[in-house]
Amino acid sequence: MQTAIANPNIAFIKYWGNRDDALRLPLNGSISMNLSGLESRTTVQFDDTLEYDTFELNGEMQSAASLQRVSHFLDHVRQLANSKLCARISSTNNFPTGAGIASSASAFAALALAASKAAGLNLNQKDLSRLARLGSGSACRSIPDGFVEWLPGEDDASSYAVSIAPKDHWDLVDAVAVISQEHKPVGSTPGHRLAHTSPLNTQRVLDAPARLKDCREALLGRDFARFAEVVELDSNYMHAVMRTSNPPLVYWEPATEVLLWQVWQWRKQGHAVCATVDAGPNVHVLALKAELEWLRKALVELPAVKNVLVGEPADGARLVE
Numbered sequence: 001m002q003t004a005i006a007n008p009n010i011a012f013i014k015y016w017g018n019r020d021d022a023l024r025l026p027l028n029g030s031i032s033m034n035l036s037g038l039e040s041r042t043t044v045q046f047d048d049t050l051e052y053d054t055f056e057l058n059g060e061m062q063s064a065a066s067l068q069r070v071s072h073f074l075d076h077v078r079q080l081a082n083s084k085l086c087a088r089i090s091s092t093n094n095f096p097t098g099a100g101i102a103s104s105a106s107a108f109a110a111l112a113l114a115a116s117k118a119a120g121l122n123l124n125q126k127d128l129s130r131l132a133r134l135g136s137g138s139a140c141r142s143i144p145d146g147f148v149e150w151l152p153g154e155d156d157a158s159s160y161a162v163s164i165a166p167k168d169h170w171d172l173v174d175a176v177a178v179i180s181q182e183h184k185p186v187g188s189t190p191g192h193r194l195a196h197t198s199p200l201n202t203q204r205v206l207d208a209p210a211r212l213k214d215c216r217e218a219l220l221g222r223d224f225a226r227f228a229e230v231v232e233l234d235s236n237y238m239h240a241v242m243r244t245s246n247p248p249l250v251y252w253e254p255a256t257e258v259l260l261w262q263v264w265q266w267r268k269q270g271h272a273v274c275a276t277v278d279a280g281p282n283v284h285v286l287a288l289k290a291e292l293e294w295l296r297k298a299l300v301e302l303p304a305v306k307n308v309l310v311g312e313p314a315d316g317a318r319l320v321e
């Protein structure tokens with residue numbers, strides 16, 4: 001039996017669209033930061049008395065799609081370990097499921113580590129990241145520490161994430177302004193398949209290496225002004241692709257736009273804040289930690305904001321002894 005913990009991550013340069021959906025080989029590289037405070041904790045036990053895998057999430061037995069996705073992922077682990085055993089999996093998130101925070105990244109990163117260890121495998125970080133990627137693309141970025149880049153690669157062997165700076169490299173925080181707790185109508189897995197239908201996507205993918213370079217350099221040089229510009233450009237570019245897909249994918253709500261406008265005003269006034277939005281309506285406000293105190297208060301006071309969750313740079317996936 002093995003237990004592992006992993007944190008979710010927020011992408012500064014986004015993953016959107018695959019060149020191979022089954023292997024989750026992304027169309028472009030991405031850069032992210034692991035988020036402390038929020039975590040998935042997962043225990044896996046292979047057991048020769050079980051006839052099928054069981055999966056309990058936050059105390060509730062799962063069936064149908066969620067069990068199927070986890071069980072399908074375990075098939076990869078069984079194949080690597082040359083095993084036929086079924087497993088008992090139990091997982092908890094310490095952040096509310098459906099709070100608009102992507103839980104698949106922390107979930108599959110913790111599952112990859114716990115399951116591979118429980119199956120007797122001792123994967124190095126690269127191979128663990130590759131394995132997590134098969135469960136959820138963004139999960140490969142929750143394996144290494146701190147600030148992370150997913151190298152898109154060309155095949156299963158070359159697509160994995162690496163740490164580009166440790167968590168104490170830069171005092172950044174992510175203040176997530178939660179404006180909706182509803183489950184998104186279209187999840188990211190079917191969403192990725194629509195990227196190809198947008199006429200803007202080819203250009204977004206072509207320009208991605210330049211944005212990655214800009215973001216990497218801004219991050220390593222702790223240049224907030226440069227960082228803010230490329231982070232907002234990349235988020236807007238992804239949402240432009242989503243909106244021009246067929247059928248269109250619109251994740252924003254009117255309040256999303258209001259918040260983005262507000263963040264821009266604050267930056268114009270000289271504050272080190274910028275915003276990025278994932279496949280949902282909530283706004284991730286990235287800021288230097290020195291801004292956090294007033295920022296949290298100001299966000300909570302906005303009528304559209306239900307609550308604010310704060311994440312700081314965090315370690316990668318780890319075992320619980």
Ligand code: DP6
Binds near residue numbers: 010015137192
């Ligand atoms: C918008 O990793 O959730 O958050 O591989 O199908 O599980 P699957 O998709 P997922 O996609 C994340 C999309 C995003 C951008 C990002 O995190 O890079």
